[in-house]
Each structure stands twice: as structure tokens, then as C-alpha cells.
Amino acid sequence: MRKPRLFVSFSGGRSSAYMAQWIKRTMGETHDLLFVFANTGQEHEETLKFVRRCDEAFGLGVVWVEAAVQFGARVSTKHRVVTFETASRNGLPFEHVIQKYGIPNQKFPHCTRELKLNPMYSYVDSVWPERDYQIAVGLRVDEQRRRRKDADFTRIVYPLMDWHPIDKEDANAWWEQQPFTLNLTERQGNCVWCWKKSDRKHLLNLADDPESYEFPDRMEKLYPDAGAGNGGRVFFRGNRSTQDLIALSQIVIPDERMGSRDDEDGGCSESCEAFGEQQLDLFDEEAA
Known part of the structure; x- marks a missing residue:
């Protein structure tokens, strides 16, 4: 009789890594397991190092994938398999998604679908x-609000909530006992400039690491009219461009940096959990 199959979506965050090692330890003999990490080309280098270290320490056999955009056809994004050494650091998978689908933002939130969900x-x-x-x-159990209503239908399970x-x-207490951890603050997150972050986090991150915003700035200048929509598309909340955020960071002092501290990111914290939020999972262009 075939073992039950479990695909483990490894986001590169601490909680996801905790889940991965727990599943490997407790279910490795009873289930067929696949651990998959999707690299967007804009993951922080510390995230990539953390995924590799977890893979080595816990024997996960992580498969690294990136988006393989299907240009010139109404076909959804496929995958290419990469490694820590060959994974994109220059944002090329992200740029390809933007070329075809346009700049993602609150109105057009397709980056998770095309860079994470579809490739995995x-x-x-x-x-x-x-x-x-x-x-x-x-x-985790304290993130119940992010549980999908259609989890049963889409075969999604939440081990750190239910098992x-x-x-x-x-x-955090468990990671404090380990010889390594993810060397990022929650504010930085795996994608430092993720458009889901609050203005407050963006302004703080701009003060610490302005170079990380070069990619979204370049994409807005190169592809303002790509994809569907009315053109002139930008990434950030309030229809702000990267240059708007940079200008704001130069006139706002730290004590005045905006953004509520409660629920400020709409689900974006230290990592992007591709299957964690209610959204369209797959967009099959052949059937559209």
C-alpha cells in the first residue's frame, strides 16, 4: 500500500523551517515527503543561506524551484529546478513575471501566484x-486568521495549528536552542521590499538598506505598462512608487513613521506563505 504523500511548502521563514524539521522527524517513516522552496530572485541572501542550512541540518532534501514564465502563450507559469548556487539573485524570475503580467500590487496581487504557487x-x-x-x-496556531476557508477542498493542512x-x-524559544537561525529581523522579511509591508516598515528598511529598493524602482521605470490595466502601474500602498517612498523617507523622522503596528502587513511578516492566504491559487490561462 502506498504511503500518504505530503508536499511541504518551505517558505524560508523560521516557523516554516520548524514545521519542516518536525514533519521530517515525526512523519519521515510514514509518509512520502517533498520539501519545496520557491525562489523569486528577490529573496534576501540570508534566506537562501537559511534554507540551505536547514536542508543540511535536518536532511530535508529541499527542491529549489523558480518561475519559468511561458511567454507568447496563454499558459500558466511552469517551473525550473535550481540549487543554492544557481538560484537567481538578480530578480530575473520576478522580472519575467512582470514582463508578462505587469507590476504586482494590492489591485493586481499576482506575484505569489506566479512566483510561488504555480512553480511549486x-x-x-x-x-x-x-x-x-x-x-x-x-x-502557527496564533495565525488562525490566515487559515484558508477552502483548505479542505485544496488539500491544505496546517501542522503547527492542528497536529x-x-x-x-x-x-522562537526552539530556535534559541539551535546552533543557527535565520539572521533577519521580522521587519526585513525574506523579501525586504515586499509591497505588502506597511509604510512604517518600508521607511525603516529604506533607512537601513536603501539598495534593496533598486529592483522595484527599476521595474517601475522599465515596465509601467506591462500586463493588464491602465498603465503607469506602481508597487506600493496608496498608489505610491518606489521614488515616492524614497522621498517620504527623506522628510519623515523615525518617531513619525506611519503604519499601524497591529495587523499592519495583511499577512506579510518574516516570510511569504504561498498557501496561507485566501487567494486564487492557479490561473490556468489555457482555460481562461
């Missing part, structure tokens, strides 16, 4: 085409 589904379906697997997502409940304090 594409890879896992190439290994398990029967789609008889469950998808493990590393959201081995832990909260953020539990996860």
Missing part, C-alpha cells in the same frame, strides 16, 4: 501527477 504546483505535479497529496503550510500546535513564542 508545476514541480510537485511533475512528480505526483495524480494530485493525491496534501500541502503542509507553516502557519503540533505552537505559537510564535514557542517557535
Whole structure:
């Protein structure tokens, strides 16, 4: 009899890594496991190092994938398999998505779909085409608001909510006992300039690391009219461009930096959990 299959979506964050090692330890003998990490080309280098270190320390066998955009055809994004050494650091997968679909933002939130969901589904379906697997997502018990309403229908499970409940304090306490951890602050996150972040976080990050905003600035200048929409598209909240944020950072002092500290990111914190938020999972262009 075939073992149950579990696809583990490894975001590169601490909670996701905790989930991955727990699944490997407790379910490695009873389940067929696939650990998959999707690199956007704009992940922080510390995230890439952390994924590699977790893979080595916990014996996960992580498969690294990137978006393979299908230009010139109404076909959804596929995948290419990469490694730590060959993974994009210059944002090329992200740029390809922007070239075809346009700049993502609150109105056009397609980056997770095309850079995370579709490439991971594409890879896992190439290994398990029967789609008889469950998808493990590393959201904690204190993140219930991010649980998808259609989780049962989409085969998504939340081990850190339902099988081995832990909260953020539990996860942090565990990592404090380990010989390594993710060397990023929650404010930085895996993608430092992610458009889901609050203005407050962007302004603080701009003060610390302005170079990380060079990519979104360049994309806005190169592809303002790409994809659907009325053109002139920009990334950030309030229809702000990268240059708007930079200008704001130069006139706002730290004590006045805007943004609520409660629920300020709409689900974006230290990592982007591709399957964690209610959204369109797959956009099959062949059927559109």
C-alpha cells in the first residue's frame, strides 16, 4: 500500500523551517515527503543561506524551484529546478513575471501566484501527477486568521495549528536552542521590499538598506505598462512608487513613521506563505 504523500511548502521563514524539521522527524517513516522552496530572485541572501542550512541540518532534501514564465502563450507559469548556487539573485524570475503580467500590487496581487504557487504546483505535479497529496503550510496556531476557508477542498493542512500546535513564542524559544537561525529581523522579511509591508516598515528598511529598493524602482521605470490595466502601474500602498517612498523617507523622522503596528502587513511578516492566504491559487490561462 502506498504511503500518504505530503508536499511541504518551505517558505524560508523560521516557523516554516520548524514545521519542516518536525514533519521530517515525526512523519519521515510514514509518509512520502517533498520539501519545496520557491525562489523569486528577490529573496534576501540570508534566506537562501537559511534554507540551505536547514536542508543540511535536518536532511530535508529541499527542491529549489523558480518561475519559468511561458511567454507568447496563454499558459500558466511552469517551473525550473535550481540549487543554492544557481538560484537567481538578480530578480530575473520576478522580472519575467512582470514582463508578462505587469507590476504586482494590492489591485493586481499576482506575484505569489506566479512566483510561488504555480512553480511549486508545476514541480510537485511533475512528480505526483495524480494530485493525491496534501500541502503542509507553516502557519502557527496564533495565525488562525490566515487559515484558508477552502483548505479542505485544496488539500491544505496546517501542522503547527492542528497536529503540533505552537505559537510564535514557542517557535522562537526552539530556535534559541539551535546552533543557527535565520539572521533577519521580522521587519526585513525574506523579501525586504515586499509591497505588502506597511509604510512604517518600508521607511525603516529604506533607512537601513536603501539598495534593496533598486529592483522595484527599476521595474517601475522599465515596465509601467506591462500586463493588464491602465498603465503607469506602481508597487506600493496608496498608489505610491518606489521614488515616492524614497522621498517620504527623506522628510519623515523615525518617531513619525506611519503604519499601524497591529495587523499592519495583511499577512506579510518574516516570510511569504504561498498557501496561507485566501487567494486564487492557479490561473490556468489555457482555460481562461
